[in-house]
Amino acid sequence: MQEFTRMTGVAVPLMRANVDTDAIIPKQFLKSIKRSGFGVNLFDEWRYHDAGFPGQDSSTRKPNADFVLNKPRYNGAQVLLAGENFGCGSSREHAVWALDDYGIRSVIAPGFADIFHNNSFKSGLLPIVLDKDIVEKLAAECEGSEGYQLTIDLPDQTVTTPDGEVFKFEVDTFRKHCLLNGFDDIELTLQQRFRIEEYEVSRRQSAPWLFDAPS
Amino acid sequence: MAGKTLYDKVWDAHLVHSQEDGTVLLYIDRHLVHEVTSPQAFEGLQLAGRKPWRTNSMLAVADHNVPTTNRANGIDDPVSRLQIETLDANCEKFGVTEFKMNDLRQGIVHVIGPEQGATLPGMTVVCGDSHTSTHGAFGALAFGIGTSEVEHVMATQTLLQKKARNMLISVDGQVGPGVTAKDIVLAIIGKIGTAGGTGCTLEFAGEAIRNLSMEGRMSVCNMSIEAGARAGMIGVDDTTISYLKDRPFSPSAEHWAQAEASWRELTSDDDAHFDEVVHLDATTIEPQVSWGTSPEMVTSVNGQVPDPSSDELTAKREGYSRALEYMDLQPATPISQIMLDRVFIGSCTNSRIEDLRAAAAVIKERKVATSIKQAMVVPGSGLVKKQAEEEGLDKLFIDAGFEWREPGCSMCLAMNADRLEPGERCASTSNRNFEGRQGQGGRTHLVSPAMAAAAAIAGHFVDVRTF
Ligand code: SF4
Numbered sequence: 001m002q003e004f005t006r007m008t009g010v011a012v013p014l015m016r017a018n019v020d021t022d023a024i025i026p027k028q029f030l031k032s033i034k035r036s037g038f039g040v041n042l043f044d045e046w047r048y049h050d051a052g053f054p055g056q057d058s059s060t061r062k063p064n065a066d067f068v069l070n071k072p073r074y075n076g077a078q079v080l081l082a083g084e085n086f087g088c089g090s091s092r093e094h095a096v097w098a099l100d101d102y103g104i105r106s107v108i109a110p111g112f113a114d115i116f117h118n119n120s121f122k123s124g125l126l127p128i129v130l131d132k133d134i135v136e137k138l139a140a141e142c143e144g145s146e147g148y149q150l151t152i153d154l155p156d157q158t159v160t161t162p163d164g165e166v167f168k169f170e171v172d173t174f175r176k177h178c179l180l181n182g183f184d185d186i187e188l189t190l191q192q193r194f195r196i197e198e199y200e201v202s203r204r205q206s207a208p209w210l211f212d213a214p215s
Numbered sequence: 216m217a218g219k220t221l222y223d224k225v226w227d228a229h230l231v232h233s234q235e236d237g238t239v240l241l242y243i244d245r246h247l248v249h250e251v252t253s254p255q256a257f258e259g260l261q262l263a264g265r266k267p268w269r270t271n272s273m274l275a276v277a278d279h280n281v282p283t284t285n286r287a288n289g290i291d292d293p294v295s296r297l298q299i300e301t302l303d304a305n306c307e308k309f310g311v312t313e314f315k316m317n318d319l320r321q322g323i324v325h326v327i328g329p330e331q332g333a334t335l336p337g338m339t340v341v342c343g344d345s346h347t348s349t350h351g352a353f354g355a356l357a358f359g360i361g362t363s364e365v366e367h368v369m370a371t372q373t374l375l376q377k378k379a380r381n382m383l384i385s386v387d388g389q390v391g392p393g394v395t396a397k398d399i400v401l402a403i404i405g406k407i408g409t410a411g412g413t414g415c416t417l418e419f420a421g422e423a424i425r426n427l428s429m430e431g432r433m434s435v436c437n438m439s440i441e442a443g444a445r446a447g448m449i450g451v452d453d454t455t456i457s458y459l460k461d462r463p464f465s466p467s468a469e470h471w472a473q474a475e476a477s478w479r480e481l482t483s484d485d486d487a488h489f490d491e492v493v494h495l496d497a498t499t500i501e502p503q504v505s506w507g508t509s510p511e512m513v514t515s516v517n518g519q520v521p522d523p524s525s526d527e528l529t530a531k532r533e534g535y536s537r538a539l540e541y542m543d544l545q546p547a548t549p550i551s552q553i554m555l556d557r558v559f560i561g562s563c564t565n566s567r568i569e570d571l572r573a574a575a576a577v578i579k580e581r582k583v584a585t586s587i588k589q590a591m592v593v594p595g596s597g598l599v600k601k602q603a604e605e606e607g608l609d610k611l612f613i614d615a616g617f618e619w620r621e622p623g624c625s626m627c628l629a630m631n632a633d634r635l636e637p638g639e640r641c642a643s644t645s646n647r648n649f650e651g652r653q654g655q656g657g658r659t660h661l662v663s664p665a666m667a668a669a670a671a672i673a674g675h676f677v678d679v680r681t682f
Contacts (some may be wrong), residue, residue, distance in 0.1 A: 011289065014634065016533075016534070016537070017534055018509050018534070019237045019408055020409075020647075020649045021652070021653060022647070022649045022650075022652055023649065023650060026651060026655070027628050027629065028630065030251050030279075030630065031251075031280065031292075031294040031295055031297075031298050031630065032294075033254035033255070033258075033297065033298055033301050034255070034300075035356070035362075045650065045651050045655055051655050054294050055294070083441065084410065085410040085413070088410070088443065089345065089440075089647060089649060090343055090344075090345050090628075090647075091252065091345040091347075091359040091360060091361055092251075092252065092361070093252070093255075093343075093361035093362040093363060094362075103293060107473060111410060113361055113410070113413065113443065113632045114379075114413060114443070114444075114445050115345060115360070115361060115440075115445060117526075118360075118361065118364070119361035119362075119364075121365065122361060122363035122364070123363070147412070169257075172236065172238070172516070173236040174234060174236050174238045185363070185367055185375060186263070186265075186366065186367050186370045186371060189240065189367065189370075189371045189373060190222060190370070190371060191376065192231070192232060192240060193569075195231050195232050196231055196240070196268075196313075196371060196372060196373055197230045197243070199242055200242075203242070207337070207474070207477065208470050208473070209335075209466030209467065209470035209471075209473070209474045210244050210335070210338065210469045211271075212330070212464075212466055212470060213271065214312075214333075214463045214464040
């Protein structure tokens with residue numbers, strides 16, 4: 001997994017509430033059996049005027065100049081400022097892969113849907129929860145000044161604005177540890193193989209039907 | 216010490232290890248797999264030189280991409296075909312049981328799990344799909360996971376989790392005739408909102424829930440995720456146990472009595488503590504219709520589209536205006552005046568036999584309105600389809616002008632050829648009315664199967680209770 005420690009990058013505001021994973025990456029792109037290449041179709045229905053389909057040459061498409069990611073001033077954005085309940089809906093991890101592939105390293109929002117929040121950590125995308133007032137303030141500042149950059153420091157758990165204003169955020173200790181080191185969850189879990197095996201032995205006794213073969 | 220909730224009980228029974236910060240390693244009993252969220256996980260497994268920990272915990276099926284007509288001709292779309300062939304190849308390679316596209320048992324993953332008895336009370340059930348919450352109807356702890364977690368479960372039979380909070384939703388009293396499980400759950404989401412259950416595991420209780428069949432309970436738990444909760448559960452009772460008798464994956468005769476005794480424990484203790492409690496009065500719930508682009512944007516069939524300019528909606532003004540614009544609806548339009556282009560009866564929310572019976576019962580020898588371009592019924596599984604045909608329901612639908620399709624997700628998410636064209640408006644028994652969900656530019660109104668059938672005949676929404 002990609003490590004996350006400190007970064008400074010251009011922020012882009014997308015403050016509507018309940019942005020769902022269908023909007024982040026529409027279903028037709030979920031037909032891919034790969035993990036990469038979703039960035040060009042991030043927010044596809046908002047980003048382009050024409051309908052998108054897998055395998056298309058995106059250079060021939062009609063971008064929607066009004067959509068925030070298409071505004072030149074947000075080129076190369078790495079931090080997404082978002083509204084409440086970001087990432088709701090389907091469990092598709094493709095939503096995280098699309099953000100990551102596009103270049104977004106962190107999403108800052110007043111709240112995230114649980115599955116999206118969970119998925120983010122698995123690909124090294126850092127979801128940060130800040131109070132709604134603060135996110136709205138950052139979004140307003142961002143809109144007001146071109147080239148607005150935020151600095152995110154995971155070890156210190158802070159977001160710093162260009163004016164030097166600092167906001168603390170919470171992050172789960174274990175997840176922080178994994179992100180800082182780019183640890184692979186599966187490898188960590190397999191170090192506890194003996195515990196899983198012990199659990200299965202006792203479970204087989206207390207609930208043997210769970211191990212029945214279908215008739 | 217306070218008693219335990221149903222969630223506490225199932226959670227505690229699956230703890231392999233707890234870390235100091237509250238992260239636990241949770242054992243997973245059942246892993247359901249479908250074609251869309253598994254290829255990258257199988258690939259990851261293989262690249263790391265790993266094997267599935269326990270293949271007999273897995274059950275796979277292709278449902279999202281499958282065509283619902285002309286299956287004998289295979290799959291036209293090469294990208295969909297590759298995804299399904301990849302699932303077939305992975306299942307073959309790793310020895311995972313799979314119901315292939317032309318198997319009678321094939322269907323939507325959340326329909327076939329319970330139908331086969333692969334979902335049992337007290338289990339932990341996961342799937343790379345957010346509507347895994349459906350299986351909580353059996354007193355199982357069931358939730359959707361992302362693809363990295365799918366790989367984690369394959370490789371280790373466990374997940375790293377933190378416990379959610381307990382939220383009780385009690386639906387008190389009885390619903391009136393014509394009011395279904397779908398109306399109950401839409402009313403719940405209308406009340407608590409799409410983020411109302413975030414961070415919680417829901418337990419649905421109360422007389423109205425107890426009175427539901429297993430099919431109805433599944434419709435309710437299915438939409439827990441639309442209320443923001445990864446999981447929703449219902450305590451075990453006679454209804455649960457009699458549903459599970461003699462299903463292929465149910466406990467063997469040798470273990471049945473022991474299993475049943477343990478399942479009977481799976482209800483919340485009387486003195487259990489819930490972090491949040493919500494009450495709904497079932498007697499006031501009317502048939503529901505969603506009007507916007509989020510499942511919380513819902514009202515009664517006798518209501519009207521809200522007016523975002525009204526004072527009490529100040530906080531929601533922007534979102535509501537945007538939704539009305541997308542839905543092409545004027546403020547204060549009566550719901551019953553909304554004209555429809557298509558009707559879809561299907562999805563893991565409402566494609567079980569009882570749903571099809573309820574829809575068929577509305578028809579009464581009437582025909583689909585001529586203004587409706589298409590009305591389709593997509594059974595949740597091959598076995599549901601067969602049962603419906605044995606009862607003659609297919610004939611009722613076809614005679615009325617509905618299309619009778621092969622099982623799959625179909626127009627619930629429009630990954631196959633079944634989709635809305637831009638601007639089209641659909642009455643749908645599915646669970647999500649997001650922008651573009653049923654096809655780019657398409658407009659979705661969520662309703663119960665009976666309400667969808669009535670709308671197909673009338674051409675617009677009508678109160679099924681007086682239809
Ligand atoms: S029917 Fe719809 S909601 Fe259910 S699993 Fe299929 S796509 Fe998802």
